[in-house]
Amino acid sequence: MTAAAKITALALADRAKRAAKVAAEFADQVDIEGRFPSEGMDALKSERLMGIMIRPELGGEGASLTEVADVCAILGQACAATAMTYAMHQIQIASLADYAVGSAWHEALQKRICDEQLLIASATSEAGIGGNLRNSLCAIEVDGDTARLTKDATVISYGADADAIMVTSRRHPDAAHSDQVATIFLKDQYTLEQTSKWDTLGMRGTCSDGYIFKAEAPSEQILPRPFAEIAAQSMLAVSHLLWGSLWYGIAADAAARAQSFVKAAARKSPGQVPPGALRLAEASSLLQLVKANVVAGLKQFEGCKGDSDALNAMSFSVAMNNVKIGTSQTILEIINHCMLICGIAGYKNGTPFSLGRHLRDAHSAQLMISNDRILGNTSTMLLVNKQDTSLLG
Amino acid sequence: MKQTIRTLLAKHGNLPVAIEDVADGADLYDAGLSSFASVQVMLALEEEFDIEFPEHLLNRKSFSSVDEIAAALTEILEEQAA
Numbered sequence: 001m002t003a004a005a006k007i008t009a010l011a012l013a014d015r016a017k018r019a020a021k022v023a024a025e026f027a028d029q030v031d032i033e034g035r036f037p038s039e040g041m042d043a044l045k046s047e048r049l050m051g052i053m054i055r056p057e058l059g060g061e062g063a064s065l066t067e068v069a070d071v072c073a074i075l076g077q078a079c080a081a082t083a084m085t086y087a088m089h090q091i092q093i094a095s096l097a098d099y100a101v102g103s104a105w106h107e108a109l110q111k112r113i114c115d116e117q118l119l120i121a122s123a124t125s126e127a128g129i130g131g132n133l134r135n136s137l138c139a140i141e142v143d144g145d146t147a148r149l150t151k152d153a154t155v156i157s158y159g160a161d162a163d164a165i166m167v168t169s170r171r172h173p174d175a176a177h178s179d180q181v182a183t184i185f186l187k188d189q190y191t192l193e194q195t196s197k198w199d200t201l202g203m204r205g206t207c208s209d210g211y212i213f214k215a216e217a218p219s220e221q222i223l224p225r226p227f228a229e230i231a232a233q234s235m236l237a238v239s240h241l242l243w244g245s246l247w248y249g250i251a252a253d254a255a256a257r258a259q260s261f262v263k264a265a266a267r268k269s270p271g272q273v274p275p276g277a278l279r280l281a282e283a284s285s286l287l288q289l290v291k292a293n294v295v296a297g298l299k300q301f302e303g304c305k306g307d308s309d310a311l312n313a314m315s316f317s318v319a320m321n322n323v324k325i326g327t328s329q330t331i332l333e334i335i336n337h338c339m340l341i342c343g344i345a346g347y348k349n350g351t352p353f354s355l356g357r358h359l360r361d362a363h364s365a366q367l368m369i370s371n372d373r374i375l376g377n378t379s380t381m382l383l384v385n386k387q388d389t390s391l392l393g
Numbered sequence: 394m395k396q397t398i399r400t401l402l403a404k405h406g407n408l409p410v411a412i413e414d415v416a417d418g419a420d421l422y423d424a425g426l427s428s429f430a431s432v433q434v435m436l437a438l439e440e441e442f443d444i445e446f447p448e449h450l451l452n453r454k455s456f457s458s459v460d461e462i463a464a465a466l467t468e469i470l471e472e473q474a475a
Contacts, residue, residue, distance in 0.1 A: 171423075178427065384436060385448075
C-alpha cells in the first residue's frame, strides 16, 4: 500500500482534524498578514483531501457533499480563510464531477486533481456586472480548436495561488448576457494582471484580489453543459451549504471559547453560576439552530441529487436560499453573545478567548452573494411558490 | 395559446431580443430571460388563464421555451377540466 492510499483509507473527519490543527496554528498570522493560508492548504493536500468528491475511477473517493461539508465545519473552527478556500475549491470540484461527464479532457483533469492535489479557483464576478454570477459581459472566442478569453475579473479568490481557474463568460460574442459557459484554464494557459488588492475586515487569507484575466487554451476545455444548468442545479446550492457549514464552524469555535471562559469563571467562584452562563445557554440554542439549518439543507440536497427536476424546482432554490440567509445572520448573533460572555478577554487579541477574527470573518457571510440580493430572488419566487408548511416534507 | 404566451413574454419577459425572433423550441434563458422575468410571465399567465401553477411545474424547465410553457399550460388546463 502506498503512503497516499494509507492516508485516504482513514476517516475523512480524522484527516480533516489533522489539517485543521495545522491551519489553526497559523490562523492569526494569516489574518494579520492578509496572506494565503499556505500551511493549512498544504496540510489539506498532504491529507489528500482536495479531490475526495471525484469518482473513485478517476482517483477520488466519491465523497458526498455532506462529508465535504463536515470537513468545512471542522476547518471553520480552526481557520476560516483555509475553510473558505477549501469550500470554494470544492464548489468547482462539484461542478466538474457532476457536469463534465463524458468529456475526456475534464476527466483527465479530475485525475490530475487527485494525483497532484491541484487547487481550483473561479472567476465569475466581472467589472460592470458585480456579483451576479449568472451574467457575463466577456465572451469566449472560439477559433478552430482554440478558445480565447479576456475578463476584467473584480475578484478571483486565491487566484495567484490556484493551479487552474474556472471562468464564466458568454457562449460567443453575440450571445445574451445570461447565455454563459464555464471554461477551465490551467495555470500555464493564462496571465493575471492584478487590478485590486484584497485588504478587508475579515476573511483576509482568501486573497480575493482583482485581475485582468487573459487566456488561450484548446476549446475542449469549455465545460460541455451550459453554465445556467451548472449554476442552478449545483453551484448555488453547494455554495450555500458548504459556506453554511464553515460559518457554523466559526460560530461553534466562538461558542467553545465562551464556554471555556464561563467554566474558568465557575471554577474561580464555586457555588455561584457565573453571569455569562445564561448567555452561553442562549448561544448554544442559536448554534443548534444553525446546525439544524445546514444539516436539513444537506439532507434535502442529497435527496435531490441526480434528479434535475427536483434540483430545478423553485421550492429547492427557496430552501437553499433560506439556508444561506438563516446561517449567515444567526452566526453574528452567536458571536456577539460570545463576545459579551468573554468581555474584554474576547475583545482583546492574543488571549485564549479572543473573538475579533471570528467576528470579522463572520461578517463576510451576509456579503458573499449579498443577502439582500438573495432575499430579492426569494421574494420573487414566493410570488408564485407556496411556502412548504409540512414539518418533515 | 402560443400567441398569447408570446404576447405575455413580449410584455413581461424583458428579453434583449424581439420575441418574434425566438423559435417555439428555443431556450428562453439562453435568449436572456431572467428568473425574475420568468416569474412575472408566470404571474401574467396565471391571471390570463385564471389558473395557478402547481408545485411540480414551478421549475426552470417549465419556462425554458414557448413549447414548454404551452405544454405546462395544457397540462394545467386539462387537469382543471377533468
